[in-house]
Amino acid sequence: MPELPEVETTVAGLRPVLLGQRLVSVEPRRADLRRAIPVDLRQRLTGAIVTGLSRRAKYGLIDTDRGDTMIFHLGMSGRWRVDPVDIGTHDHLLIETAAGRRLALNDPRRFGSLDLVETAAIAGFGPFQALGPEPLGDGFDAAHLVRAFAGRIAPVKALLLDQKIVAGLGNIYVCEALHIARIAPDKAAGTVARPKLVRLVAAIRQVLDAAIIAGGSTLRDFARPDGELGYFSKQWLVYGREGEACACGALVQRRAEGGRSTFYCATCQR
DNA sequence: CCGACAACCTGACGGC
């Protein structure tokens, strides 16, 4: 579930619950996810007031009035449950606000992470050091891709998954964007002509915007403990559609590369 | 730099 649009809509769903609220209880229920949870997280966040929520790449950021920012990553299976009826084995962090709202960070596979850094030093946070530009921001355009792809013979799909080149794309949206831009996933990145890169930038923005809108439309249901985002899956053109007909009539193909599935239309994408 | 692979974990699903 969690690529950039899912994190964006998650943050949007958390905002009305947390913004301006004092955290009266912050309880980690295990010592680690993908890596250790800071031992002082509970002490530093309990009693703090949330002053802002935002997103960077696939990370969610929660700022407090104590100058700390909690940074979460949802990995493959993470999500926040709002006002859960009961607490399960995969609820790894519990939060309660002064207004009596409860949150549980749930992550069965525990590929996610939870960090706490000084807000003023956020640029020094390890995983943020080498991140490329935000795909929906000003720093991302065809010229950027021309520079990033120059001389590279790796498949364009592989480089789009590289967070150092552009931050926030995952397997689904890369497959979708390449389809919309009509670019073959295995084409050597450095050989993709500039007009195609112009299309690619537009396609990435288009698919991310549409997914955020689709996720946003489900925000009403965000508080449901078992609530799932992901309405955008109904709009996928190629991802998960192996053997189905593309709009051109050809069948969507699937290929495994580096242990991950790539979905594409060999007729449309060149 | 590249591609392939493994590791980290659990759950869902299909086949038998």
Next chain:
DNA sequence: TGCCGTCAGGTTGTCG
């Protein structure tokens, strides 16, 4: 019903 293999939206590291 159960067992087994396969797959899954991410990140990080190794090896040749």
